[in-house]
Amino acid sequence: MTDRARDGAFDDWLDALATGDPYYLDCENGHGWLPPRRVCPDCGSRELSRETLPDAGTIATHTTVHVATPQFEDDAPYVTAIADFGPVSITGLVRGVEPDAVEIGTTVGIEIGERETTGERAVVFRRRYSSH
């Protein structure tokens, strides 16, 4: 198989995640999005600025997937969650926690990981423990 072309701003965003500089796009009315976006679908604003992603997010909902697609066959069972990072929400794989221990409200950080099945890059959430 030939190497796949990069997916533009999406892969740039993953690169930034990998170097520890994650960002999101913020419109002038405070609506948050992930790239690429030229216009805010909520308010029509074309003034989108790149802002630093909040350091920690909160799990809003999660599922443990047992029946996977072929691209995630060896990863299953795995946990996919949506986590809220301030004005933007992101879907990722929850790692480093037993599936049964994942809860709504759990605080997570975001990083780059790999799918076990294909080795491709994937958004990964890891639980953040309070420093106290």
Place this chain on the structure above:
Amino acid sequence: MTDPRVAGAGVTAFGSYPERTGRDLFAEAGLEALDQSGVPAADVEALYYGNFMGELAEHQGHQGPLMAEMVGVDAPATRYEAACASAGAAIRSAVQAIRSGEADVVMVGGAERMTNIGTAGATDALSIAADDLYEIRAGMTFPGAYALMARSYFEEYGGSREDLAHVAVKNHEHAMVNDHAQLQKEISVADALEAPMVAEPLGLYDACPITDGAAAAIVTSEAYAAEHDLDAPVRISGTGQGGDNLALQDRAHYAQTPAADKAAREAYDDAGIGADAVDVAEVHDCFTIAEVLALESLALFERGEAITAARDGTTTRHGELPVNLSGGLKAKGHPVGATGVAQLATIAWVLDGSHPRADAVPDATVGVAHNAGGTVASTTVHVLEVGE
């Protein structure tokens, strides 16, 4: 403006028929619709055809003209793709064409071949209705997406896996007399709760099966139906369609489906009715939680209250508002590109009294069909009426 009439419909047996091509499935449904309507193929002025995964399942794009040819129709034919709401979107265009006076007779339908690529292949093909970059690459599958919605619903409104099990039990029981249904098998709440997990909190019996099948209907103007003395008592009196952000993560709610709210409001306004006029509904229960979300978006239940509707009997065939008398996607099956028209056919047959479960609502005059695509980023709602 007059309401388009449903002059006839045809639905194949839904099930696992891996060796049947999409064209063979659609030919059966389309010819049955023509025969039932008594409309000659030569009078059909357009085909609106729904299909979702034809390229992936059988390496066949450009299916519109192919399917017209298969039913002996020489007319412009266009494929509609809105994930699992493909056929609903096709119906909407058919209604608009008739209402505008552009056409007097159209065929609307859809077909999907799915089981030939196996469970993993079909799971993969279905998943592309989600956002490839931000959802699929994070491991989201369709059951996974609805599981995220179910978990969010439980958190926001309460409810349990047992409540959802009652939805599955109801729809399986409804399908027992539907000979076209894929799953004619009664199940218990315990069966559903003990089934293997697909994506927690959803198990195997929370999910519709993978299905091959096709459906078609002939829709005509009132004038054509009168001139040709067609037996077409059911009319499509309202159409609505709503959209939303494609990715679940970009929505304000994970436990509500605003696209369906919009579609329902538009369809009710169009028909000049309120939700309280609805006697019977076919809703898009690709997963048990989806039926709950649909009933709340259709304003048939308050937010947070549809979760117990099957359990308390309200939506069973003996209840006040029977839902999915066909067995729904859950038991009837879900050939995705055909589902919207199969729902339309069910409601038409329930209202004209010819459906095997029509006895549940002998006095029904108003039915709705709710067809949803993806995680409900596309929804169509159609109101059908009989009488007056």
